[in-house]
Amino acid sequence: MPDYSWPTAENRTLIGKRISRLDSPDKVSGRAKYTYDVHRPGMLFGKIVRSPYAKAKILSIDTSAAEKMPGVKAVHVIQKVGSTVQWAGTEVVALAAVDEGTAADAARAVQVKYQPASYLVSDAEPQPGQAEAAGPMSNDDVWDAIDNQMPEAAFIDYIKTHGITFHPAEDDLKSMKGEGMSDAGIEALRKAEYHEPSGSGHTNYQKAAAQVTGDPDKAFAEAEAISEGLYGSSVIAHCCMESHGSMSEWTDKDHLEVHISTQNVSGIPAQMAEPLKTTAANVHVHQDHMGGGFGSKFSADRWDITAAELSRKAGGKPVRMMLERSSELMVAGCRPSAYARVKIGAKKDGTVVAWQSQSWGTGGPGGGGMPPTPYVFNIPNLRKEHVAIRNNIGPARAWRAPNHPQAAIITMGAMDDLAAKLNMDPLELWLKNLNIAGPREKTYREEFTIASDLMGWKDKWKPRGQNVSGNMASGLGLSLHTWGGRGHASDCDVTIHPDGSVDIKMGSQDIGTGTRTTIAIVAAETLGLPVEAIKLYIGDTSYPPSGGSGGSTTPGGVSSSTRRGSVDVREMLFEKVAPTLNAKPEELEAVNGTVRVKGDASRSLSWKEACSKMGAVPLTARGKNPDKSKLPDLTNSGVGGVGMAEVEVDTDTGIVKVKKMVAVQDCGLIIDLKMAESSCYGALIMGISYALFEEKVMDQATGRMLNPDMQFYRLAGYNDIPELVVHMMTGKGYDERGVIGLGEPPVISPGAAIANAVANALGTRVPFIPLTPDRVLAALEHKAGA
Amino acid sequence: MKEDDPKTLTQEGSGVSRRDFLKISGISAASVPLIGTKVVEAAGAPVKVYGPGKTPVTLMVNGAKHTLQIEPRVTLLDALRDNLDVTGPKRVCDRGECGACTVMIDKKLSYSCSTLAIDAQGKQITTVESLAEGGRLHPVQQAFVDNDASQCGFCTPGFVMATKALLDKHPQPTPEEIRRGLAGNFCRCGTYFGIRHAVAQAAQKGA
Numbered sequence A: 001m002p003d004y005s006w007p008t009a010e011n012r013t014l015i016g017k018r019i020s021r022l023d024s025p026d027k028v029s030g031r032a033k034y035t036y037d038v039h040r041p042g043m044l045f046g047k048i049v050r051s052p053y054a055k056a057k058i059l060s061i062d063t064s065a066a067e068k069m070p071g072v073k074a075v076h077v078i079q080k081v082g083s084t085v086q087w088a089g090t091e092v093v094a095l096a097a098v099d100e101g102t103a104a105d106a107a108r109a110v111q112v113k114y115q116p117a118s119y120l121v122s123d124a125e126p127q128p129g130q131a132e133a134a135g136p137m138s139n140d141d142v143w144d145a146i147d148n149q150m151p152e153a154a155f156i157d158y159i160k161t162h163g164i165t166f167h168p169a170e171d172d173l174k175s176m177k178g179e180g181m182s183d184a185g186i187e188a189l190r191k192a193e194y195h196e197p198s199g200s201g202h203t204n205y206q207k208a209a210a211q212v213t214g215d216p217d218k219a220f221a222e223a224e225a226i227s228e229g230l231y232g233s234s235v236i237a238h239c240c241m242e243s244h245g246s247m248s249e250w251t252d253k254d255h256l257e258v259h260i261s262t263q264n265v266s267g268i269p270a271q272m273a274e275p276l277k278t279t280a281a282n283v284h285v286h287q288d289h290m291g292g293g294f295g296s297k298f299s300a301d302r303w304d305i306t307a308a309e310l311s312r313k314a315g316g317k318p319v320r321m322m323l324e325r326s327s328e329l330m331v332a333g334c335r336p337s338a339y340a341r342v343k344i345g346a347k348k349d350g351t352v353v354a355w356q357s358q359s360w361g362t363g364g365p366g367g368g369g370m371p372p373t374p375y376v377f378n379i380p381n382l383r384k385e386h387v388a389i390r391n392n393i394g395p396a397r398a399w400r401a402p403n404h405p406q407a408a409i410i411t412m413g414a415m416d417d418l419a420a421k422l423n424m425d426p427l428e429l430w431l432k433n434l435n436i437a438g439p440r441e442k443t444y445r446e447e448f449t450i451a452s453d454l455m456g457w458k459d460k461w462k463p464r465g466q467n468v469s470g471n472m473a474s475g476l477g478l479s480l481h482t483w484g485g486r487g488h489a490s491d492c493d494v495t496i497h498p499d500g501s502v503d504i505k506m507g508s509q510d511i512g513t514g515t516r517t518t519i520a521i522v523a524a525e526t527l528g529l530p531v532e533a534i535k536l537y538i539g540d541t542s543y544p545p546s547g548g549s550g551g552s553t554t555p556g557g558v559s560s561s562t563r564r565g566s567v568d569v570r571e572m573l574f575e576k577v578a579p580t581l582n583a584k585p586e587e588l589e590a591v592n593g594t595v596r597v598k599g600d601a602s603r604s605l606s607w608k609e610a611c612s613k614m615g616a617v618p619l620t621a622r623g624k625n626p627d628k629s630k631l632p633d634l635t636n637s638g639v640g641g642v643g644m645a646e647v648e649v650d651t652d653t654g655i656v657k658v659k660k661m662v663a664v665q666d667c668g669l670i671i672d673l674k675m676a677e678s679s680c681y682g683a684l685i686m687g688i689s690y691a692l693f694e695e696k697v698m699d700q701a702t703g704r705m706l707n708p709d710m711q712f713y714r715l716a717g718y719n720d721i722p723e724l725v726v727h728m729m730t731g732k733g734y735d736e737r738g739v740i741g742l743g744e745p746p747v748i749s750p751g752a753a754i755a756n757a758v759a760n761a762l763g764t765r766v767p768f769i770p771l772t773p774d775r776v777l778a779a780l781e782h783k784a785g786a
Numbered sequence B: 001m002k003e004d005d006p007k008t009l010t011q012e013g014s015g016v017s018r019r020d021f022l023k024i025s026g027i028s029a030a031s032v033p034l035i036g037t038k039v040v041e042a043a044g045a046p047v048k049v050y051g052p053g054k055t056p057v058t059l060m061v062n063g064a065k066h067t068l069q070i071e072p073r074v075t076l077l078d079a080l081r082d083n084l085d086v087t088g089p090k091r092v093c094d095r096g097e098c099g100a101c102t103v104m105i106d107k108k109l110s111y112s113c114s115t116l117a118i119d120a121q122g123k124q125i126t127t128v129e130s131l132a133e134g135g136r137l138h139p140v141q142q143a144f145v146d147n148d149a150s151q152c153g154f155c156t157p158g159f160v161m162a163t164k165a166l167l168d169k170h171p172q173p174t175p176e177e178i179r180r181g182l183a184g185n186f187c188r189c190g191t192y193f194g195i196r197h198a199v200a201q202a203a204q205k206g207a
Helices: A024-028 A064-068 A100-109 A139-147 A152-162 A170-178 A183-191 A216-222 A265-273 A302-313 A325-331 A404-421 A426-436 A438-455 A515-527 A554-581 A607-612 A673-692 A749-762 A773-785 B018-030 B076-084 B139-146 B156-169 B175-181 B192-204
Strands: A044-050 A056-062 A072-077 A091-097 A111-116 A205-207 A211-213 A225-233 A245-250 A256-260 A283-286 A319-322 A338-346 A352-361 A381-389 A472-483 A490-496 A502-506 A534-538 A588-591 A594-597 A600-606 A619-625 A639-650 A656-666 A723-729 B038-042 B045-049 B055-061 B064-070 B102-105 B108-111 B124-126
Touching (some): A024 B139, A024 B156, A044 A100, A044 A325, A056 A091, A064 A072, A072 A302, A091 A100, A091 A302, A139 A170, A152 A183, A216 A352, A216 A381, A225 A404, A256 A265, A265 A283, A265 A302, A338 A404, A352 A404, A404 A426, A404 A749, A426 A438, A438 A472, A438 A723, A472 A749, A490 A554, A502 A554, A515 A554, A554 A588, A554 A594, A554 A607, A554 A619, A594 A607, A600 A607, A639 A749, A656 A749, A673 A723, A673 A749, A749 A773, B055 B076, B064 B076, B076 B102, B102 B156, B108 B156, B139 B156, B139 B192, B156 B175, B156 B192
Parallel strands (some): A044 A319, A352 A381
Antiparallel strands (some): A056 A111, A072 A091, A205 A381, A245 A319, A472 A639, A490 A502, A588 A594, A639 A656, B102 B108, B102 B124
């Protein structure tokens, strides 16, 4: 059997080097076509009429005036009269017209009468007694648990104790498994006791089952130091630069062509087929480039299905439906909030022994799960209670490293306050407790040593509130994080043509993370060719399916399938070429644009000559991941990273400036060092953005989002970016683990590190991020009054 | 915004202030719609009133002349994208906040989402598509490639245009000039680090 394993360091010519992204020239020149840029002949423009109310019953819908307007080609009523919308911005009616102005005029002509109902858009701390006890899980609740990565044991325990309010269909269970539910979880659902759903519907405040480990009461009683505090992070939006949306066109009555801005090309047909009453085989999906998703673009959304409905009604004409910026911010996903009152107990030497948290937060109508606290540190004695707030802010979606940044804010904040209480340098406290930091303990130790040097931690760090000059207070903070990142299922076809050209077909997508470049580097390395020699066909359902790009699963998935396919097709070529070189196939190697006998440069053919020996028919091999018949496993799971931040706070204005950030990160074998570093720099910047600026602000009086634009939904700009230092862990102990994804991990720590740095600067904790001037000044006022 | 800010959005040449515009709007709304362009007096000066309905609009885009039939309310951005298939300028915020739609109008860096197509007539409109000559990237574009200054790439054309305008005006920009020159654009993926190095590279090479 050929050797599929990754080449060793001395045999790598491309893997791990700094290689420029292959699609950059198209992006910098405006040639790259995104879904939003697709313009088909006769294309109609879709527009959606949205509910202005956070919660309202629809009394009537009158589209007659809109339908009569010249240029309006299709109208589709999405909501039934009598139904209740659950958030402001809910899609009610959609229409398509010859141009965007006409579509907007027609949307204004649609008359919808609502009966507004009382709503909740707050995620403030529940009052005592406000939350209802945990009850049986509905189908939605189970999906919510999956989305929030509820620990398997807690899920099974919950289902056993409380039962479920639905009869799980096999199809449902299958898709739950597909989304990450374990076999044991599926089994628990099969065996779960059925309860009638309660007639009153959902309460807004729902307790989750409390989780207890060890003996927290005894541990707190014996603890030599106890710190208590309040920590949390607000709801934020995804704010993808390319808004959500798609263009659909029925090319005949059975066949649907879809261009869609998605992280999940291969998964879209099945999602669209069912609501459109067609088959997945009839739906063809294509996407060349995608303008940002960050976890919010895995599904065919209601507006995508609607665009296809409108196209059908308009005789198959193409209909483009891209969300306006306001809708993008209001309805296309948000990151759940998470807040917690935490008590943490330790010995005098800093050994953490006990944790107790009462947390709450919202993920919109689904409520949202308990944040996975304490994060990374397996504190032996703990008690956790959580209240999920189901409210009317619109649905949550996965946001880069779902739940981890929130858990880091809470956990690292509590640890940092504990260090202050113990008069310890936080770095010492973290190092002291790394023995309970799980399988990445050694990685964290190495990383903290490097990060500490890069930050100049030992020289710069001062105890809380002791680095003040006039109105400027400076401080340092740190955090650590982990993530899985094992490669997803991925198929590809690698083809060598008789003229020597090579192509790869894979249904994956490049969401800006460099997937094209990753695939090309792996294939080129394996075939001994330059990266430019690999022609890539991706982003299309005509090609072998590859998983959705989420959870940092893509690099491991696509590099593994590409490696296996490339090795196999290379072996097929060797079979054809061996007689010419008077050698056995297994004696050949493909290096430096040649096929030659190993170690004998005199018995060599150029790549082109070698390929001419194959005859008229190209050679193709299917590469797969996972593939237990073609070992070794080329991907792995579990990375560690640390982050450090240095800030300066103006105590007169409350304005926080980040002065420097350091990220040290491991991700197994790095395919492209340049892109890996970019991923970390970008994550640090995104971290600064959510730590200081971003918040989905809900208006309690109207139930609507107050800042659905890019002026007041503020992203970090060029001028908010300080000195950034990134160090990637490579070499022995890292490379041999195989390829692990990097999208999520580096975005986890920045918020926690910055929040801790601000606490160090001010000498008091600003409980919640974003650390806006009002919150900073309130914390200073509280400190002065305390 | 300050006078020398490259992103200042004035309607140079139209001679119509915001207050005048409101007055004109009032007049046109009260008047009977006519075919062709109507001239009314507003603020003591004759002003052409376009629309409602489609009107011929002639644009000079990247050196080529195009005449479109569009409504007067269509922005330059939408005219470029939907009528001329010039999709380098991106539609993101559609209200002059993010810079993804940045183009040059004559020598002025402008948000094309906040400029009406009819107001861009008679001016040279330059988009990111025009920078590469004969398939060779402009030094600013090459610097973006070399420094990995794009991830999803949706903000990139706007940043490339802003960087080019900055370096055209200040070939050796001071940090303050860079801050001001790139303050009008946002990126979500966080490519500012790469952009910072791209600006440095392009400035050194005399882009």
